[in-house]
Amino acid sequence: MAEKILPFRKEKVLEAIKKYPTPFHIYDEKAIRQNARNFLKAFGLLEGFKQFFAVKATPNPYILKIMQQEGFGLDCSSFSELVMAERMGFKGEEIMFSSNDTPAEDFVKAKELGAIINLDDISHIEFLEKAAGLPNLICFRYNPGPARRGNVLIGKPEDAKYGLTREQMIEAYKITKAKGVKRFGMHTMVVSNELNEDYFIETAKMMFELAVEVYNKTGTKVEFVNLGGGIGIPYKPEQEPVSYERIAKGVKKAYNEIIVKNNLHPIGIFTECGRVITGPYGYLITKVNHIKHIYRDYVGTDASMVNLMRPGMYGAYHHITVLGKENAPKNHVYDVTGSLCENNDKFAIQRNLPEIVPGDILVIHDTGAHGFAMGFNYNGKLRSAELLLREDGSVIQIRRAESVNDYFATLEFAGAKKLK
Numbered sequence: 001m002a003e004k005i006l007p008f009r010k011e012k013v014l015e016a017i018k019k020y021p022t023p024f025h026i027y028d029e030k031a032i033r034q035n036a037r038n039f040l041k042a043f044g045l046l047e048g049f050k051q052f053f054a055v056k057a058t059p060n061p062y063i064l065k066i067m068q069q070e071g072f073g074l075d076c077s078s079f080s081e082l083v084m085a086e087r088m089g090f091k092g093e094e095i096m097f098s099s100n101d102t103p104a105e106d107f108v109k110a111k112e113l114g115a116i117i118n119l120d121d122i123s124h125i126e127f128l129e130k131a132a133g134l135p136n137l138i139c140f141r142y143n144p145g146p147a148r149r150g151n152v153l154i155g156k157p158e159d160a161k162y163g164l165t166r167e168q169m170i171e172a173y174k175i176t177k178a179k180g181v182k183r184f185g186m187h188t189m190v191v192s193n194e195l196n197e198d199y200f201i202e203t204a205k206m207m208f209e210l211a212v213e214v215y216n217k218t219g220t221k222v223e224f225v226n227l228g229g230g231i232g233i234p235y236k237p238e239q240e241p242v243s244y245e246r247i248a249k250g251v252k253k254a255y256n257e258i259i260v261k262n263n264l265h266p267i268g269i270f271t272e273c274g275r276v277i278t279g280p281y282g283y284l285i286t287k288v289n290h291i292k293h294i295y296r297d298y299v300g301t302d303a304s305m306v307n308l309m310r311p312g313m314y315g316a317y318h319h320i321t322v323l324g325k326e327n328a329p330k331n332h333v334y335d336v337t338g339s340l341c342e343n344n345d346k347f348a349i350q351r352n353l354p355e356i357v358p359g360d361i362l363v364i365h366d367t368g369a370h371g372f373a374m375g376f377n378y379n380g381k382l383r384s385a386e387l388l389l390r391e392d393g394s395v396i397q398i399r400r401a402e403s404v405n406d407y408f409a410t411l412e413f414a415g416a417k418k419l420k
């Protein structure tokens, strides 16, 4: 059971709302740090272990600073994320650059920072060479295709746009070695939000076997295997969180059986998790503006899909607590909506909740990763603020809410008025 307990009391939230109007996301620093420590402690069992936090999950300098202080590197996927990493003082191989359909300027920036560049396609060898020159260390992303099942979020590997085929992997190491590249890594990411620990152990086995095959066929020994992200979180109260220890022990066993046995020890093991690091420790706080009774009963909030896209996009479950009514009977059934002109702008459909009235404050759980970050501006909606609940119980603003002027900043009203 994943207990959906709040790290703050109603009074604390009401106090924050006085200063920072709803909606906003609030992150629990203490829980994030504790979780990061548990993660490193468990995976520290593995040879040369490194975790690179996936910036796209929660791209905020305060969150990145916490990751840095806890000993994580960063996994960047775009130019802006690389610049954010640079501005936060992440250096060289503390940055993993895993992207796909990559623009030339992104490769130039990654090379300039000395980041570990992970190529998503065999044609990117030449593309990178032309754009920035080949670095000393290069990594390739493997797509196992029909050899592996995927899951709903990421799709079946053979339908996924990412990575190189097995034959291309072998070829890629041969080509880059011939071009003078000296150091090599290997990467994969085949699932997203997966709660089955065995899946990650299977993935590690698959990668270790590939590392042996690459060595046997090309004489290239990879110095690390990056297992990607994708560890899931228990969005639903009846789900169980994964055990980091269980994954780490399983990966260690596979390492001994495959890497050590084939005399390829040592090979470093990397992860680039985002969701499991911050996801459960963020909350979207929103106020109820309207209650509407038609063919169903609707709760209309002041947040919308622009603040949290997952329920509308994938039908994802996010737990909802009505602040101050934690112990009230859940004897009403509501659709909890936002205000977009899109009928999938719903945080919950036919959810059992206590009776809700306008002015109630809803807490939408597990928004600490892929929450704010997926935001957009449809219907002229503005992005919300992000707050941080510090370890001492104080609340600080770590991103202000967008204003209408921010939204208009790229427009040209004067030019439009002069249009003939």
Ligand SMILES: *Cc1c(COP(=O)(O)O)cnc(C)c1O
Residues within 6 Å of the ligand: 054, 056, 057, 075, 098, 099, 189, 192, 193, 228, 229, 230, 231, 272, 273, 274, 275, 276, 369
């Ligand atoms: C999204 C992504 C991650 C992080 O995934 P989580 O599910 O948040 O752990 C890591 N690596 C790559 C290449 C990704 O696309």
